[in-house]
Amino acid sequence: MTPGEMLAVFGAGVSAGAINTVVGSGTLITFPVLLATGLTPVTATVSNALGLIPGSVSGAIGYRRELKGQGRRIMKLGVGALLGGVTGAILLLALPAAAFEKIVPALVGFALVLVLVQPLISKRVRRNAPGDTNRRDGGLLLFIGLTLASVYGGYFSAAQGIIYISLMGILLDETLQRLVAVKNVLVAVVNAVAALFFLFVADFDWTAVVLIAAGSALGGQLGATVGRRFSPAVLRALIVTIGVVSIVQLLLR
Numbered sequence: 001m002t003p004g005e006m007l008a009v010f011g012a013g014v015s016a017g018a019i020n021t022v023v024g025s026g027t028l029i030t031f032p033v034l035l036a037t038g039l040t041p042v043t044a045t046v047s048n049a050l051g052l053i054p055g056s057v058s059g060a061i062g063y064r065r066e067l068k069g070q071g072r073r074i075m076k077l078g079v080g081a082l083l084g085g086v087t088g089a090i091l092l093l094a095l096p097a098a099a100f101e102k103i104v105p106a107l108v109g110f111a112l113v114l115v116l117v118q119p120l121i122s123k124r125v126r127r128n129a130p131g132d133t134n135r136r137d138g139g140l141l142l143f144i145g146l147t148l149a150s151v152y153g154g155y156f157s158a159a160q161g162i163i164y165i166s167l168m169g170i171l172l173d174e175t176l177q178r179l180v181a182v183k184n185v186l187v188a189v190v191n192a193v194a195a196l197f198f199l200f201v202a203d204f205d206w207t208a209v210v211l212i213a214a215g216s217a218l219g220g221q222l223g224a225t226v227g228r229r230f231s232p233a234v235l236r237a238l239i240v241t242i243g244v245v246s247i248v249q250l251l252l253r
Contacts (some may be wrong), residue, residue, distance in 0.1 A: 001207055005037045007164070009208055013051060013215020019058030020052065021184060021223030022163055022230075023238055027052070028245075034055050034208055044157065045092060047208040050195045055216025056188035062224020066181035074182060077138075085190035088154020089197040138171040145171075146186065148248035153187065154194040161187055176227055 001009070016026025027048060032046035060067070067074070128219040138146075145167045153160035163177070164183040172179065198204060230238065 001037055006207070006211055009037065009211040010032055010215045012217040013055070013212035014222070015215075016052060016212070017055030017058065017216030017219025018223035018226070019219075020055055020161060020187065021062060021220045022227035023165075024181065025057070026216070027156070030212055031235055034205075037208070039208065042092065043203050043205060044208075046195075046198045047204040048200045048212060049089075049191055049198060050204055050209045051212025052216050053188065053191045053195055054213045055220040056184060056191050058217045058220025060184040061190050063177075063181035063184055063219050063228065066178045066183065066228070070074055070178065070182055073138075074185050076188060077143065077146055077182070080143050081150045081153075081186040081189040082193050084147040084150025084152075085154035085193040086197060088151040088156075088190070090154045090195040091151070092194075093202060138168065139189070139227075142167060143170040150186070150190050153190040160190070167251075172199075180227065 009030070014028045018026075019029065020026035025235070031044055032050050034048060035041065040049065067237045110153055146164060149163045149167065152163070162185050164186055165179055166173070168179045169176065170183065174182075
């Protein structure tokens with residue numbers, strides 16, 4: 001890479017780390033930049049997955065206050081994230097990239113609709129099923145949903161955080177900020193397990209990995225500092241805005 005390209009990759013890493021911590025979709029920033037440096041799509045995807053691990057961990061640490069009392073929930077959902085992440089990583093190397101990319105815009109769009117209507121759906125669910133113990137951990141439906149979302153996350157990862165938040169928002173009785181905290185941990189699990197798999201079986205660019213890792217770690221802390229100050233309404237608006245931009249960018253690729 002040229003010095004200018006290295007600076008661009010580092011800057012993309014910072015931006016992706018911050019956005020991933022608050023919402024998700026940071027891959028839509030780093031991926032095009034990596035392609036512009038001359039990397040192939042698969043090598044760019046693998047390098048991106050490896051590089052974003054420090055950002056995911058950094059974001060989770062930044063939201064550690066909101067993680068209190070959610071250990072059991074995270075352990076359960078983390079199993080689904082691990083299984084889904086491995087499956088998605090395998091699919092990335094086994095299937096043509098177009099196989100998932102065609103359905104990504106529709107998937108993200110559906111998640112955004114869920115984010116928008118989540119308060120209404122949650123209120124109705126609480127009214128129809130007061131005291132339902134499944135609302136504490138989401139039950140089997142949330143586990144399956146997040147596992148499938150993690151398959152997608154291990155494959156491509158763009159906007160997986162939005163999908164996680166939309167599913168948890170409907171099926172759990174929690175504040176949006178605490179859901180963001182759980183989302184950060186699950187994304188870290190998916191990125192880590194996919195990256196571990198890629199280390200042994202895929203090609204990656206170490207320069208890109210190091211630059212994105214350094215940038216995303218910094219961005220994760222910035223995102224956590226700023227993101228936890230947002231009200232639920234502002235955070236929901238930010239999620240929808242970034243999601244719409246993600247859909248447009250995916251459709252134009």
